[in-house]
Structure formats: C-alpha cells, structure tokens
Amino acid sequence: MKYCDKYALIVATVIVAGTSCQAADSSSTTVHINGFKFNPEKITVTKGTEVTFVNEDAAPHTVTPDKGSTFDGISRLLKTEKGTIKFDTIGKQKYYCAIHPSMKGTVIVK
C-alpha cells in the first residue's frame, strides 16, 4: 500500500470513529427514549444547542432537571411526542424521568 493510501485509510478511520461518538457539535441533536432508556444516555454539546427528546415508548416519560441542573424540563411526552430543550448553561446538566426515576441522562454543555 502506498503511503498516501495508508494516510487516506487512517483519515477515513478517524472520520468514521468520530461519527460514532456521543459528541454533538451541530446546533441540534436528538435523544431517543426507548426501552425505558434515554439513548444516548450521555451527550456532549456546545452551548446553545437544541436537544430534541422523542418518546418511542408506549408509557409516558418526562425530562426533569436533576438538582443543580439549570434548564427548563419537559413535563411529559406521550408516545411519539417530542420536545426540545435549548442548553445555554455550560456544565454538566443531569436529568431524569419523574415517572420512572431510574431513567437518567446527562448533557455536557461546552
């Protein structure tokens, strides 16, 4: 394999690996609620990013800020409903579902 081919392969691998991580540099991203789990459970976004939460379960869920978190939560999402939160405060923003408190997630705002 030529040097330039090797280099191209490395670059391609880095790009593919980059797309599979949980960082979201764009101004919007989506968290799916499925199987009583926020997916992904942890995301990293830039300040001002809008995160849309979509409930794919039959059971209703909430996106409720945990103690110390500073954002307005989503009171309740029925099946297929979605709600969007804009994260404007830098730091670790933890949240949970008030109906099923074992369901937890984190948005790291940079």
Added chain:
Amino acid sequence: MTQNNISRRDLLKDGLTAGVTAASVAALFGMPAFATTGRTKSGGDLTILNAALDLEHQGIWAYSAAAPKLSSTDVGKTVLALALRNQADHKLHRDALIGAIKAHGGTPVASKDSYDLSSYVKAGEGNLDSDANIAKLALALEVDAALAYNDAFSKLKDQGLIAAAASIGPTEAAHATAIRAVFRTLIPSVEYVPTAFISADSRSQWILKV
C-alpha cells in the same frame, strides 16, 4: 381474619424460618417466580425491570399519600377500600420485581421518600384535592403502569421475564377497570372497559379528566 390468611401467614413464617425458597413463597401468593432461562443476562432487561419497579414504588407511595386525604363519605370510603386493595397488589409486584432483578445480578432501585406527580396534575389527569380527583389520578397511574408492562412485553429478552411481566400487566389494567367501576356507580355513562385495546393510542379513552 380468614382461615386462608392465617394459613398463609403461618406458612410464610414457618417457611422463612426453614429457609424455604423465594420461588415457593412466591407460588404461595400466586406471584410469578420470575424464572430466568439463563440464556440472557441483558442490561436492557434490568433497565426495564427497574423502570417497572419505579412504577410499583410510585404506586405504593401514591396510594399511601392519597389515603389520608380521602373524605369519610361513602365515596371516600369506597375509594379508600379500593386503594388499599390495589396497593396490596403493588407491594407483591414490587417484591417479585426485586427478586427478579437480584436473580439477574442487578441492583433494585430503592423507593423514594416522595414522587413527582405534577405531570399528571398539570395534564388534568387527577389531583389530591377531592375523592373524585384522587381516584382519577390513581386511574391514570394504573393505565400508565399497564402501558409500561405492554412495553416490557415487547422489549424484554428473557422468556421467563416476559411470562412474568405478562402476569402483572393485565392486573394493572384490572385495577384501572375497578376504578372506572367506582365512577360508573356515580356516572352510569362511564364504561368499565372503554375500548377493545389498552395502548398508547387508546390511553385518552381510559383516563377520566378532572
């Protein structure tokens, strides 16, 4: 107290003293043994079981929180009797789920001191300010518990857990039907079973708004 109750209590006491298995105690109360096939140790299953346990903890707490707020009228007494009956079932569900989570190597979520039911109040699906609204809140919680077990049927991987969940979900729907039956005594147009299905699509037909 019935002979049956005495017998169960004595058997349970003797059984615990003798180190009887959890499965046989469960069988005594008609509880699912939550047998595992052993093929799957899915983190997803544990997540679902803990979410179901959340609901059982919440249901037990909600009935306890509501009970002192019920009036001493006939309606209040009827709702209280039903609440205590439903709560007893939720305690058995809780115990069965705790056993299942431990059997699968997980850690059962602990109950909280209180639960946030504001999303239901905000949606006009019940409140704690009257007998009728307490019963409506209980109805909404029972319907959502039934929906949660519907989710569990479709997402659990372990066949033993699916069978056990299938034995709890219909009970939650039965609780909802029993609450609707109380309303029917006051409002004859309220159907015991309002639709042929209990699903996210029919949720609004099962719930009685404030």
